[in-house]
Amino acid sequence: MSDDLPNALQFLDAAADDEVRSFLRRLPMVGGNDGDKITLSDLIYEMRLLPFVMDAWQNTSGNPGVPGRLKQLSLVYQTAEANMQKLTGEKRRLKRLIDMPSFLDVYANVGLP
Structure with missing residues (x-):
């Protein structure tokens, strides 16, 4: 994992809106x-x-x-990925x-959409 990750997370926590912060809290569950490790390109894919x-x-x-x-x-996620690939051509x-x-943590403490 990159040494810059804590700084990036601090930046996102300060600069992002509530929707982005909610997304980031759920990301480990589905990301x-x-x-292999998650790359910046993978994170961008998840955001898109x-x-x-x-x-x-x-x-x-x-x-x-x-x-x-x-x-x-x-x-x-199967549906979302298929729909995004049809529209943009992007693939995981x-x-x-x-x-x-x-x-389990998100299910119990944060809640799913």
């Missing part, structure tokens, strides 16, 4: 890469994907409880992984 994710949340039903919400989260660099401890 893991299979077999956010409007597609928010739209997919509105149109993807889910069941209560952790298993139901995990399935919903997976479907939301590596398979996305759900960070379970982070997911």
Whole structure:
């Protein structure tokens, strides 16, 4: 991980609006890469994907409880990524992984959209 990351996070915390800060709090839950570190390009992809994710949340039903919400989260990101790729041609660099401890923390303490 870069030594500049704490400075970048401090900057984003000071300069970003509430929507961006909310996005960043949830990012570890959905931003893991299979077999590699998250790069700045990956972060930019996640930020560009956010409007597609928010739209997919509105149109993807889910069941209560952790298993139901995990399935919903997976479907939301599949839909969002497919829609973004159709519109922009951008594709995720590596398979996305759900960070379970982070997911459970967001599920229990922050809430999903």
